[in-house]
Amino acid sequence: MFISKLKQALICLKAGRVTLAYPYKPSPPPEGFRGKVKVDIDKCIGCAGCANVCPPGAIEVTDFDEGWRRIQFHLTRCISCGRCEEVCPEEAVKLTDEFELSTNTKEDLTVTIEVYMDTCQRCTRCFKPKHPLDKMMVTGFRQ
Amino acid sequence: MFSILEKCFKKSIWVYHTNASACNGCDIEIINALTPFYDAERFGIKLVGSPRHADALLVTGAVSRQVCPRLKTLYKSVPEPKLVFAIGSCATGGGIWFDSYNLVGGVDKVIPVNFYIPGCPPRPEAILFGVAVALGLVDKKVVAEYLKEKGFPELVHERPVAESLWAK
Amino acid sequence: MLTAKQIIETLRTRFDKQILGAEEKVSNQVFVRVVPDALIPVICFLNQCFSPRFLINAGTDVVQQDGKYVVSYIFSFDSEKIFLCIQVGLDSADPDIESITPIIAGANWSERETRDLVGISAKNHPDPRRLILADDWPEGVYPLRKDFPYDYRPPSEPQNKVPLKKPPEGTKVIPIGPFYPVLEEPAYFKLFVDGETIVDCDYRGFYSHRGIEKYGDSKLTYNQICFIAERICGICGFIHSTCYCEAVERAAGIEVPLRARYIRTIMLELERIHSHLLWLGIAAHIIGFDTLLMQSWRIREPVMWLCEKISGNRKTYGMNLIGGVRRDIPAEIHDEIVRVIEKIERETVEVIDAVVGDTSLHARLKNVGILKEAVARSICTVGPTVRGSGISIDSRVDHPYAAYKFVDFEVAVETGCDIWARTLVRLKETIEAVKIIKRCLLEMPDGPIMGEVMEEIPSGREAICCVEAPRGEAIHYVLTGQDNRPYRWRVRAPTYANLQCVPYIIKGERIADVPIIIGSLDPCYSCTERMAVVDVKTGQQKIYTKEEIIKR
Numbered sequence: 001m002f003i004s005k006l007k008q009a010l011i012c013l014k015a016g017r018v019t020l021a022y023p024y025k026p027s028p029p030p031e032g033f034r035g036k037v038k039v040d041i042d043k044c045i046g047c048a049g050c051a052n053v054c055p056p057g058a059i060e061v062t063d064f065d066e067g068w069r070r071i072q073f074h075l076t077r078c079i080s081c082g083r084c085e086e087v088c089p090e091e092a093v094k095l096t097d098e099f100e101l102s103t104n105t106k107e108d109l110t111v112t113i114e115v116y117m118d119t120c121q122r123c124t125r126c127f128k129p130k131h132p133l134d135k136m137m138v139t140g141f142r143q
Numbered sequence: 144m145f146s147i148l149e150k151c152f153k154k155s156i157w158v159y160h161t162n163a164s165a166c167n168g169c170d171i172e173i174i175n176a177l178t179p180f181y182d183a184e185r186f187g188i189k190l191v192g193s194p195r196h197a198d199a200l201l202v203t204g205a206v207s208r209q210v211c212p213r214l215k216t217l218y219k220s221v222p223e224p225k226l227v228f229a230i231g232s233c234a235t236g237g238g239i240w241f242d243s244y245n246l247v248g249g250v251d252k253v254i255p256v257n258f259y260i261p262g263c264p265p266r267p268e269a270i271l272f273g274v275a276v277a278l279g280l281v282d283k284k285v286v287a288e289y290l291k292e293k294g295f296p297e298l299v300h301e302r303p304v305a306e307s308l309w310a311k
Numbered sequence: 312m313l314t315a316k317q318i319i320e321t322l323r324t325r326f327d328k329q330i331l332g333a334e335e336k337v338s339n340q341v342f343v344r345v346v347p348d349a350l351i352p353v354i355c356f357l358n359q360c361f362s363p364r365f366l367i368n369a370g371t372d373v374v375q376q377d378g379k380y381v382v383s384y385i386f387s388f389d390s391e392k393i394f395l396c397i398q399v400g401l402d403s404a405d406p407d408i409e410s411i412t413p414i415i416a417g418a419n420w421s422e423r424e425t426r427d428l429v430g431i432s433a434k435n436h437p438d439p440r441r442l443i444l445a446d447d448w449p450e451g452v453y454p455l456r457k458d459f460p461y462d463y464r465p466p467s468e469p470q471n472k473v474p475l476k477k478p479p480e481g482t483k484v485i486p487i488g489p490f491y492p493v494l495e496e497p498a499y500f501k502l503f504v505d506g507e508t509i510v511d512c513d514y515r516g517f518y519s520h521r522g523i524e525k526y527g528d529s530k531l532t533y534n535q536i537c538f539i540a541e542r543i544c545g546i547c548g549f550i551h552s553t554c555y556c557e558a559v560e561r562a563a564g565i566e567v568p569l570r571a572r573y574i575r576t577i578m579l580e581l582e583r584i585h586s587h588l589l590w591l592g593i594a595a596h597i598i599g600f601d602t603l604l605m606q607s608w609r610i611r612e613p614v615m616w617l618c619e620k621i622s623g624n625r626k627t628y629g630m631n632l633i634g635g636v637r638r639d640i641p642a643e644i645h646d647e648i649v650r651v652i653e654k655i656e657r658e659t660v661e662v663i664d665a666v667v668g669d670t671s672l673h674a675r676l677k678n679v680g681i682l683k684e685a686v687a688r689s690i691c692t693v694g695p696t697v698r699g700s701g702i703s704i705d706s707r708v709d710h711p712y713a714a715y716k717f718v719d720f721e722v723a724v725e726t727g728c729d730i731w732a733r734t735l736v737r738l739k740e741t742i743e744a745v746k747i748i749k750r751c752l753l754e755m756p757d758g759p760i761m762g763e764v765m766e767e768i769p770s771g772r773e774a775i776c777c778v779e780a781p782r783g784e785a786i787h788y789v790l791t792g793q794d795n796r797p798y799r800w801r802v803r804a805p806t807y808a809n810l811q812c813v814p815y816i817i818k819g820e821r822i823a824d825v826p827i828i829i830g831s832l833d834p835c836y837s838c839t840e841r842m843a844v845v846d847v848k849t850g851q852q853k854i855y856t857k858e859e860i861i862k863r
Contacts, residue, residue, distance in 0.1 A: 007665035011606060011658075018609060020180045023275050025269050030616075032638075034623040041290040055535040056239040063304040065294070075285075076236030078250075079263035080628045081538050086637070088267070095623075102260040102273030106235070106251075107303045109261060111288040116295035124304050161490050162497060164519035168545025168626055171589065175615075178608040208445035208464075209518045210497055211399065213489055239539055242462040243522035244454055245445065263627060 153189020694783025
């Protein structure tokens with residue numbers, strides 16, 4: 001019994017102090033970490049493919065009859081699964097390594113983008129980006 | 144609000160953790176925050192056994208129908224001044240089950256929440272950061288982002304064409 | 312060795328007209344449809360001749376298509392590696408069926424659940440109370456029926472509160488719950504005590520019912536369900552997601568590439584290591600040994616960092632999709648994985664060595680919470696709980712999935728039947744997991760990580776998958792449907808089967824041992840640390856803290 005207690009004490013002493021110095025020193029997550037969502041407005045074509053795949057339905061898409069489409073990412077509900085990043089055809093949605101997201105107001109936890117699109121003549125829903133050729137100047141011609 | 148908190152909570156706060164129908168992921172990360180690598184106890188934060196001894200309530204999980212009245216009783220039994228933290232995506236906004244038939248969908252629909260710590264589950268560092276923001280040790284980092292394509296006519300009347308396909 | 316064809320032949324010869332159809336839809340999975348009157352005779356016959364193990368039952372609403380409700384009873388033939396599913400079709404006007412609980416005690420909760428969620432009552436059930444739904448849920452409203460929308464919240468009816476058992480003569484009542492100080496899932500135990508010894512107990516749980524199966528039926532598509540399956544449990548999330556993906560892949564006939572299978576095996580074993588070390592810490596905390604809590608969680612932390620590096624998140628890896636995995640484990644990480652798990656193995660062996668001779672732990676854990684083999688078999692418990700009682704059941708060997716049929720390993724079995732035996736089983740499994748990971752890393756072939764899913768998954772196919780979680784086996788049953796989502800998805804977590812044995816292992820024990828007994832089942836945390844003792848006669852209340860209970 002005493003030998004067991006001695007062995008346990010030895011394990012503790014050998015381990016020593018292992019505490020990380022967070023929050024006084026930053027503790028960056030490894031590469032490939034799935035954190036906060038970031039959208040590149042120049043690449044987004046407003047296809048809403050991300051909203052279609054999102055499991056918790058955290059992406060809200062609203063069409064306005066003047067040709068604007070507003071895509072809102074609600075980070076309160078986001079589970080950082082990365083499906084939106086995987087599915088985006090233009091690689092506009094990326095998951096950064098930001099994880100320090102605590103706040104006292106929920107309105108801080110949204111990412112809103114507005115994209116100007118052409119509307120359908122019958123139902124006035126937005127369906128294609130205004131200038132597809134302009135978009136190609138940003139992303140480049142693909143082989 | 145912040146000034147009262149600064150005066151009352153300059154020293155260590157004692158927390159009571161409760162799980163209101165969560166998957167246990169966030170709960171383990173809270174316990175992880177007390178283990179040697181992250182060690183919340185060096186700030187004087189400790190888990191207490193009774194809500195009546197606590198200064199802050201850590202709630203995880205989207206609240207279910209069965210737990211809802213008990214959570215209200217729990218909130219009343221924590222003495223003033225108190226802080227409520229909603230930890231994880233389920234507690235902040237209902238998470239992946241915000242509209243299920245048996246869930247209320249987020250802690251702030253039942254009791255008033257002071258701080259939100261989103262993530263699924265949030266890292267122990269994120270939880271420590273959240274408590275540090277609440278205590279006024281660091282400033283919060285996240286802000287709402289708003290991006291808009293330039294060079295097109297402005298949106299004047301906000302008339303949505305159809306109901307938003309993805310409900311809030 | 313019995314084959315699937317022989318089972319079908321035997322049933323057909325014995326029951327002839329009463330069998331409406333029997334086929335092996337998926338390899339080693341037999342689905343037999345019988346008339347409702349033949350259910351009890353078939354089950355009695357199976358028990359006599361083959362004694363299969365009952366797993367779960369699932370109620371499905373096919374009223375819109377066939378005008379029926381179908382109840383599927385799933386059995387497992389462990390040594391023959393076969394699943395048998397007996398399906399009964401019930402008329403929608405009168406969906407009642409004979410209860411099988413008098414024959415198989417482990418079907419108690421399954422039948423109550425089917426009644427709560429689908430509305431199929433089991434006649435002659437010994438305990439037909441409400442199990443799952445909230446106390447204020449109205450009667451007659453069944454969530455899993457197809458005419459119930461997934462987001463409809465019916466108005467509150469508080470008079471439906473579930474009545475708990477009355478205390479026997481001469482005993483006092485000790486309520487435990489629903490909120491405990493040390494973690495966890497809210498649950499309510501009502502103990503009836505005579506002095507210090509426990510006479511009986513009752514349980515009101517399912518405070519965390521989130522309506523997952525309804526989400527699977529109605530709102531989410533096949534690929535989205537992988538993520539919700541991961542959040543069924545925060546500790547063994549990858550198990551549920553793998554089990555669901557394998558069930559759909561078996562039903563639809565999708566071929567998963569070999570490399571993806573090995574990657575799934577590696578992540579499953581990493582999850583097993585972290586879960587067992589977590590349990591060790593929590594169990595030590597319950598008996599007051601905080602040093603072991605801190606040390607075992609210190610040893611466990613590098614696994615979490617490793618998983619963060621591989622998958623992007625410490626838990627809820629999000630790596631599974633139908634047909635394969637999303638992220639690869641490139642060769643550069645292999646060395647680091649081996650280094651981390653070898654260090655964990657060394658440190659775990661040190662801890663085992665230091666703890667195994669500790670007589671104060673022996674006094675608390677030996678001969679406490681005894682689960683006899685006969686009781687375990689009749690209630691159909693699973694996992695380390697039952698492997699500590701000498702029964703060798705392990706889904707990795709009985710129904711191989713992922714890459715387990717290519718990997719040899721030992722199943723840890725102890726015969727002590729007490730908490731100490733279960734502790735040793737879990738520690739041995741941790742060491743075995745390290746060996747399995749090293750083997751997989753050596754043998755992992757090159758190739759694609761995602762299988763080709765060329766066409767839409769056809770509807771009407773069903774399959775069962777069973778995966779060994781750290782707590783026991785998790786079972787998923789999937790019936791594919793139209794519109795890119797399943798028609799029915801049934802989940803049974805291991806703790807569901809294990810919690811039913813609590814009344815049997817608590818009887819005759821002392822109050823102070825209740826937290827660690829419940830903790831030894833590893834019910835996705837145990838946490839009965841705070842109790843309120845109500846003296847029924849004088850109405851006085853005394854609150855015991857953890858220290859006082861331990862001193863007693």
